[in-house]
Amino acid sequence: MSLIRPAPAPHAGSMSPLTERTRPRALLSPERSSTARRLRREGLEVNKIAEELGTTTAAVLQALAPMRMPNTRASRAILNVTLPTHAFVVAERRDGEPAWETTGRLLTELVMLRAEVMALRAMKGGTLP
Missing domain, CATH: 1.10.1220 (Arc Repressor Mutant)
Known part of the structure; x- marks a missing residue:
């Protein structure tokens, strides 16, 4: 048995078309979401990030949802x-x-x-x- 395997297909790891169609539309662009995550890592509160980006706190919370944060409990x-x-x-x-x-x-x-x-x-x- 060979340990060398064929390279994965170009679409390997990408989101399925069904998931893309059924997932709720993002409120922020990928660039602004990235900025929101960076500001959160720097310690800014959600309200301040929303002010900085000129958007709602709901949009910021949606952008921060996939972000892993330390549990402080x-x-x-x-x-x-x-x-x-x-x-x-x-x-x-x-x-x-x-x-x-x-x-x-x-x-x-x-x-x-x-x-x-x-x-x-x-x-x-x-x-x-």
Whole structure:
């Protein structure tokens, strides 16, 4: 079997004619959409971009829709644990500390405390729980 394959057809990756016909018409030209995305990446708010381009906020929002933006929600951390355990980890979080870092810190503390208990057990002859 050869690893070299024929080159893709010239239309490979392009939008299907059906999709082009049924998709809603863009409110901004491709150039103005590109400008709107660039301004958004620079930190401008939607209203300011609309003013800059002399268009509506709806048109700007439509142009920005395919743009990927960082998610700023603090609750994005996912812990696959019971609700009381999740509440405990959240309560133990330090200011601005990610959930994974809190979990790692708590597990490190647990391992260190277990090592201390094991050392005490060894000193007392194994009588500690």
